[in-house]
Structure formats: C-alpha cells, structure tokens
Amino acid sequence: MTVGDYLRAIGRSWLVVVILAALGAAGGFGYAKLTPDTYRSTGSLLVTSDRGESTSELVQGSAYVQNLVATYVLLARSELVLQPVIDELDLDTTPRALASTISASSPLNSVVIEVSATSASPRLAAKITEAVMDSLATVVSRDVAPQADGQPTVRLTVIQGADEPRFPFAPSTRNFVLLGGVIGLALGVAFSVLRAFAWQTVRSRADVGRLTSIPVLGEVVETRRGVQLPAVVLRDRLGIEAESVRAVAANLNFLKVDGGMKSLVVTSAASGEAKSSLVIALGIMIAESSRSVLLIDADLRSPSLAEYTQLDGGVGLTNVLIGETTLAEAAQDWGADGLRVLTSGADAPNPSQLLTSQRMTDLLEEARGEFDFIIVDCAPLLAVTDATWLGNQTDGALLAVLYDKTRAHNLEKVVNTAAVGGLNLLGAVLTRVPRRGVSRYGVGNYGARATTQADGLRSKIRLRGRSRDNR
Template identity: 85%
Template sequence: MTIGDYARAILRSWLVVVILAAVGTAGGYGLAKLTPDTYRSTGALLVTSDRGDSTSELVQGSTYVQNLVATYVLLARSELVLQPVIDELDLNTTPRALASTITASAPLNSVVIEISATSRSPRLAQKITEAVMKSLATVVSRDVAPQADGQPTVRLTVIQNADEPRFPFAPSTRNYVMLGLLGGLAIGVAFSVLRAFAWQTVRTRADIKRLTGIPVLGEVVETRRGTRLPAAVLKDRLGIEAESVRAVAANLNFLKVDGGLKSLVVTSAASGEAKSSLVIALGVMIAESSRRVLLIDADLRSPSLAEYTQLDGGVGLTNVLIGEATFADAIQDWGAEGLCVLTSGAEAPNPSQLLTSQRMTDLLEEARAEFDFVVIDCAPLLAVTDATWLGNQADGALLAVLYDKTRTHSLEKVVSAAAFGGLNVLGAVLTRVPRRGVSRYGVGSYGTRAPADGGQRRRKISLRERSRRNR
C-alpha cells in the first residue's frame, strides 16, 4: 500500500478514529480523577571536607569529595540509611518499598545531593525527606567517612530543608488526557490500516478496472430506505434510480457479440450483492425500447424474482425442465409492456443437474427465438458453477459488484473462476452506489455535480478563444 492508500484507509474509518480518540481522552481524564494525589518534598545536602590547610590540600579535598558524591547518592536509598527512617517514623513498610519512593541525585560537577520523597500525605513526604537526610548524614559521618584524629573527614550539611508541598505533582490530568488521546488515535489508525488490509472492498469503477480489466457498464444508485430497486424504477421512470439503470441498459448496446447481444447471465461473487434487483430493473429499462424481454430465475438454490415481483412462484423453470408445464404456460407478464418473467418454480433437489441438462439448452433456444432479449439471474459464481454453465449457453455474463461490500480478493477470484470456466464476462455493474453527487440525470463522479449553467460558460470561452485565434 502507498501513503495515499493509508490516508484513504484512515479517511474511510474517520468516524471510528474520532470515537476511539474521544474514548481514550475520556478514559485518561477519568483515570486521572480516580488516581490518588501524590505529593513530593525535596531537600538538599552539601558534602564538604574538613581536612586541608594548604591550597593544594584543599583542591585535593574538593576532588576527593566530588568522587564520593556519586557513592553517597546510591547510599541514600540503601537499607543502612532507610531502616533508621522506618524506625524513627514508625512506618509500616520495608526498606526496599520505601526506597521506591525516594529519589537521590547530584547536579553535574557539584557536591550537592538532592533528596526527594513521595507520599499521598504532604506532611509525611516532608517527614520522610527530613529523616532520610538526617540518617544519611549520620551514616556518612559515623560509618562511611574516613576518620582522622577521631573525627570524620567528610561532613553532610543540610542546605535546603524539606518543605511541605502544597500541591500534588501527580497525577497530571493534562498528561493523562494527552496520553489517552494519543492512545485512542493510535488504536483508531491501527484499526483503519488493519481493516484496509483485511477487508479491502470495491468502491469505484477504477477499483474494478484495476482488479479485473473488464469494462464497467455503469453504477446503479442505492434506493431510499425501505424501497427496492425494481419498485423505485417502476414508480419514477425519471428518478435517479431509473436513470442509473437506463445508463447500464444503453451501454449493453455497445457489447456486440457476433452481431448482437440477445441473452445475458447476471451473477456476482457472493450472495446479497443486488444482482436480482439489477436483473429486474434492467429488464424494465430494456423493455422501454419496445423490445420483448424475458427474465429467468435460474438461481434455484436461493430464488428471489418471484418475491421481488410478487408473482406466483409455484410454476416456473423447474416445472418446465421436468416436463410438468410448457414454456408458454410458465412465463408471466409483469411490470412493463413486453416484459415477462419465468420464476424458479417448485423447489428442486438437484439444481445443477437441471441447469446443465439438454432441456435447459433447448429452453434457452426457445426463449431467444421468442424474445428479443433474455436476462438470466444465476447463483453467485464463487458458490456454485451454475453461472459458468449458463453463461456459456448465453452470449455472456454481467457481474454485479456491491459498493463497499464486495471484497477485492473475492472480485479477483470470481474473474479467475470465470476465465477458468471459459465464461465470457462482458462487463460489471457497481450496485447500490451512494446517492451523494447524483442528480436526476444519472450518476456522476463521486461528490461532484455538473455546472449550474450546463456547460454554457465553458462553451462561450471556447468560442471566444476560437474567434481570437481566427483573428
């Protein structure tokens, strides 16, 4: 994936990213409020040497003290120093646990040791700091520092008393909120990228062309909630739904197969990709041009034409194939003048055997002879091979691709399966395209509209430019 792909993946899931960022921010704020306040008290000790009368001895003593400071910093958190503190303050803890609340440090090139202690009580933090400084000074002078004439050569002097803190240093609500926000954003971005890798879907004509190389005959706009495509097309023949289907029907005229296209199989990669709605709506639009059109429901495993058209599905294709009904008796008029439907008929236990029979081949020949155009609704190509067989009996196949639902790898697999079976995929139709950027004159590019002046301004500029050139 390129940087642009990552950016588009994040933009596609922007709402998830925003929600997770908000959740992270709220979580950080809540955690800050639930975390008990912690106070810190700080004091400082000066390390000096009492030995040295001459300048040379003083310099040597100063260097000697600086070398000892790092050792005393470590000593401040040792059991030798902290156990007396525990005993003095009567703390219910251990030297190791107390050491986790103590911080000792020395500024660079200095002989000052800074001691800090943290506690949930500001007063206790001050007492612990004072006790640690006192204990450290005692341990150094009594047990650690070299002795000369019975006196320690190094002394620790308090130069900054531990103060009682007025405000807690932790938790920092701002830091918690920022960490929560960044954590939520990171999770949201990671989700977006992982979703793009694991669930890449088809959204544009360019996606279909890039993945398959087959032509895209059009984009059928999604209907309003609670309305199916066939009903929307019949209700408003000038609506955006009808216009988008009419554009697909018009583009079928450019598919010349041996002089003309008379029969077509419509299939998809998986179920639920609006192929049956496309079959019916396409039949209505083709019948507009005074052509006799037959729709055949050959999806015997999950038939839907009878449900969508509200026709009687008791007698249909299966009944004709087993000889219980004639072709003429099984077809039913529906929707528009010249449009007929052959429903799936009675449920059959052997759909593949019926669809690959010689009787099915004869039925298709009879249908092509009687009708100007035959549209066959078939089962998804990745599920069964029915569409491959029937597509080879017809003039070709049309692939329904559901906007933002058909996965890219499924589309690649279905085209490979079609090529393996010798199926001639004539084109694809992107179904249920969002209504944004769509006018009553058809589907345009996403998020764009035609100029309000219908292009007159561009034409005037062109004529003006041509006149100038002619002069």
C-alpha cells in the same frame, strides 16, 4: 500502497479512528481517576568540608567534596541509610521496597543533594524525606567520611526541610488522557491500514481494471435508505438511478455487434451484491425501448425476484422444468409493457440437476423465440457453478460488483473461476455506488444543470396542464 492509498484507507475508516481515539482518551481518564494519588516531598542537603585554612586547601577541599557528592547520592538509597528510617518511623516495609520510593540527585557542578520521597500520604512523604536526610547525614559523618583528629572531614547540613505537599504529583490526568488518546489513534490508524490490506474492497472502475481485464459497463447509483432500486426506476425514469441503469443497458448493445445480444445471466462473486435488483432494473430499461423482455429467477437456492416484484412465486421456473406448466402460463407481466417475469417456482431439492438439464436448454431456446431479450438471475459464481452452465447457454454473464463490499481477492477469484469454466464474462457493473458526486448524467456539474433544467421543464408542463384544466 502509496501514501495516497494509506490516507484514503484512513479516510475510509475515519469513524473507527475517531472512536478508538475517544475510547483511548476515556480509558486514560478512567485509569487516572482509579489510580491512587501519590504525594512527593523534597528536601536538600549541603555537603561541606571542615578542613582547610589556606585558599589552596579550601579549593582542594571543595574539589574533594564534589567528588564525594555522587557517592553520597547513591548512598541515600542504600540499606545502611534506609534501615534506620524504617526503624524510626516503624514502617512495614523493607529497605529494597522503601528505596523504590526514594530518589536522590545533585544539580550539575554543585555540592547540594536533593532527596525526595513519595507516598500515598502527604504527611508520611514528608516524614520519610526528613528521616532519610537525617539518616544520610548521620551515616556520612559517623561511618563514611574520613576522620581527622577524631572529627569527620565532611559534613551534611540540611538546608531545606521537607514540607508536607498540598497537591499530588501523580497521577497526571491530562497526561493519561493524552497518552490514551494517542494509543487509541495509533490503533485506529493501524486498523485502517490492516483493513486496507486484509479486506481490500472494490471502490471504482480503476480497481476493477487493476484486478481484472473485463470492462466496466456502468455504475448503478445507490437508492435512498429503505427504497429498492426497481421501485425508484419505475417511479422516476429521469432520475439518476434510472439514468445509471439505462447507461448499462445501452452499453450492452456494444458488446455484440453482429446479430446483437439476446440473452445473458447476471451473477456475482458472493451473495448480497445487489444482482437481483440489477436484473429487474435492467429489464425495465430494456423494455422501455419497445422490446419484449423475460426475467428468469434461476437462483433456486435463494430466489428473490418474487419478493422484489411482489409476484406469486409458487409457480415458476421449477414447475416449467418438471413439465407441470408452460413458459407462457408461468411467466407474469410486471412493471412495464413487454416485461415478463418467470419466478423461481416451487422449492426443488435438486436445483443443479434442473438447471443443467436438457429441459432448461430447451426453455432458453423457446424463450429466445418469444422474447427480444432474456436476463437470467443466477446464484453467486463462487458458491455454485449454476452461472457457469447457464452463462454458456446464453451470450455471456454480467458480474454485479457491490461498491466497497466486494473483496478484491473475490473479484480476482471469480474471474479466474469463469475462465476455467469457459464462461464469457461480458463485463462488470458497480452497484450501489454512493450518490455523492454523481450527477444525472454521471459527469461533473453538467448533470446538476441538466437536472435543474429538467425540473424546470416538468414544472412548466404541470403549469400548462393546470391552465388547460382551468379552461
């Protein structure tokens, strides 16, 4: 994947990224509010030497003290210093536990030791700091510092007492919110990239061309929410939805020049990829050119043509195959002149046996003699082999590929499955392609201009009609 692919993957999941970042920030805020306040009190000690009368001795004493400062910083957190603090303040803790709340440091090139203590109580933090500084000074003068004439040569003096802090230093709500937001953002980006790898979907003609060698015959535009494609095509034959289906119907004519194309099956890799709505819309578009068209619902396991067309599905293909009725009696007129629909019919316990029977072959041959074009709606190719069998009884198969839903590996798998079964895949059709950027003619702004002209023409026609009516 290129950098552009990564950016597009993140862009496709931008909502997830935003939500995870917001949840991370909210989690950080909640954690900060649930974390008890911690106060810090700080005091300072000055390390000095009482030895030295001449300038050289004072310089040597100063260097000597600086060498000891680092040792006294470590000493501040030792058991020797902290046990007296525990005894003095009557703390219910151990020197090791108390040491985790104590910090000591010395600014560079100085003889000052800064001691800090943290606690949930501001008063206790100040008391511990004062006690640690006093204990450190006592231990140094009594037990650690070299003696001269019975007096310690090094002395620690408190130069800044420990004040009781007014505000907690932790938790930092802002820092936790920022950290949570960054973690959530990172998780969102990681999810987007992993999704692009694990759930890579087909989103363009280029994707189909990269994964397979079959041509893309068109891109069918998605309808508005709650509206089915056949209904839109019937209502507005000049709409961008109808034009996108009409382009697919026109491209079918170029697939077989000698003798023309008479029949095909429409299938998909998996269920829910808009193959049935494509079957009906194609039938409408082909029938508008004064050709007789028969739509056959051969998806006997999950039929849908009767639901889309609101026709009676009780008598149909299965009834014809078992000899209860004839094709002429079972096929029903619907939608457009010359368009007939053969629904699935009564439920059958053996759909594969019916569809692969000689009676099915005879039915298709009979239909070819009575209709100019036959479109068969078949079950998904990866689910069952019905489409492979019926595709070999017709001129080939058309593959419906649902925009941004059909998995890339499923598309590759269905093409390989078709090749193994000897199925002639005529091409693919991208279904439910987003309306954004799609014009009435599918190219740039030309379609937008054409749409405006067509709308103006329809307005003029309506006005002329009203004028004639007024006459």
